[in-house]
Amino acid sequence: MKPLATNPRFAIVLAVFYTLSMVLAAKVTYLMIFSHEFLASEGRKRTTRMIETIPVRGTIFDRFSQPLAVSTPVSTLWVNPKQFDPTNQQAALLKEHLDINESLTKNLTLNTQNKSFAYLARRIDPQLANTIMELSIPGVYERQEYKRYYPQSSMLAQSIGFTNIDQNGIEGIELMYNHKLSGLPGIEEHTLNLHKRATREIVVHKPFTPGDNLHLTIDSTLQHYVEKALLKALMKNAAKSASAILIHAKTGEILALSTMPSFNPNARKSFNAELIRNRVFTDVYEPGSVIKPFSMAAVLTAKIIDKDAIIQIAPGFVKINGYTIRDVGRDSQLDLAGIIRRSSNVGMSKVAIPTGGAVISQLLTELGFGINTAIYFPGESVGTVPVNRVWSDIATASLSYGYSLSVNLAQLAQAYTVFANDGNLVPLSIIKGEAKPARNVISPEVANSVLSMMVQAVDGPGAGGKRAAIDGYTIAGKSGTSRKASSGGYQNNKYRAMFVGIAPANAPEFIMAIIVDEPTAGGYFGGAIAAPIFKEVLEDALRIRNIPSDERRSTRATPGRAGAPSPAMFTTPIHSQPPLRAHIPATG
Known part of the structure; x- marks a missing residue:
């Protein structure tokens, strides 16, 4: 070998x-x-994935940092249809855990073969997502998203609004400040294991920018009292809806804002879309007698009618241009203050006609009627103020007692600030720290004169707003009642009851405007239906904010009527408040 x-x-x-x-x-x-x-590069394609990171949406707080809208982490499962091919057993498990039909699972693969992305399940519990990922189904991936949650349930629902499934605001403040709340997405590179699940090896190419938080001017405690009172009135009077806005008289900050019935934004599948509207801003109507203080301000400003004039009211009606204007009361004669106290349409017409419709219309426009409020709330209706080249007597008369124009409730509350601030109009604000400067509209003398008349409209003899009176405090206000219009004229037996009040009148802190739509039990006059709501809310508001009564105010040195607000009034929360959601069921 x-x-x-x-x-x-x-x-x-x-x-x-x-x-x-x-x-x-x-x-x-x-x-x-x-x-x-x-x-x-080929290795990275098979073991890494570029993932867009979803930013955390900003939290919405009230003025005392109570959360009103928060974002909680959830998981979303998606598939690459080109890789997605579950076994029969895996398809059965998907049906069990996600309630996805096996045939739909197969269709997902067949109908999206030309795509590399399709949702399997969105915004589910992270533990459930982990259970699905442990099945190691080819082509199934997980990403973190966020779900919007509203801790206070139906409270402020129409004001806060809500987001869609992609966390974009589509109603209310969520929509109005969507650009601030949204933030900016980032990009991360994730390393995948053999089961195509992301490991902890992450390279951040672009960090996400979280959305900005918002601090509203809303006081959740006062909001609770407003909603409780509105819901009570809604049921007691068998009304269609009830709305109210409560503002700080000196700054224009909105402290409470509500429409009843409400809805729970956490359970949107079950509510009626009709309940979404924030009627304080979106609904306009003829205001009726709550407009009379502004008409009287125009009369006093024009100085055509003597301020001490006595107006003949008997026999309780007057004919103007073929139309008959009537009073509910039976007064023979009234002075100017009496016209407001007794809410006399006859008296208001007789002093308005010499003043002129153009003068009243101009003042109403300067007060913000017919234009957006300073809030610019989504869907706000601005209403109309008639501007005629030639004013007939009947057009002037009807405008003076609140017909032939349309306003929203927020405009009314904003306009009434002139009587609490020596004739200065204070714009509304809803974001804390963004109060806007006031501007003068009428003289201090006129503003204070009309304010005194409104005090008599609550406390004077035969006052229409006597049910708004609060023991120990001087209250100014004006009730109103208007018939609802339709295409064929005014409807029979359908009314709106209104009240706007200032408390306390001698040192204003609060202004509240209220409307109850179509009350069908217990009457329909504003003084009987809306004024008690004001009393119920303001009794609590004055108490919890420790606003001095007339007796207490007279025993210590305090600012004058137009002085600064109480120093600690809206800077410190009241810890003795009741639970925010106590006795306020979500409806719809």
């Missing part, structure tokens, strides 16, 4: 082995040196 070294077969095998080794070495050298970037 020949030695191996001289065996030709061995030499051939050895030569082949060396040749193959050299080829392999050359190939490895080529791949490592010349194809390194390409191979690394």
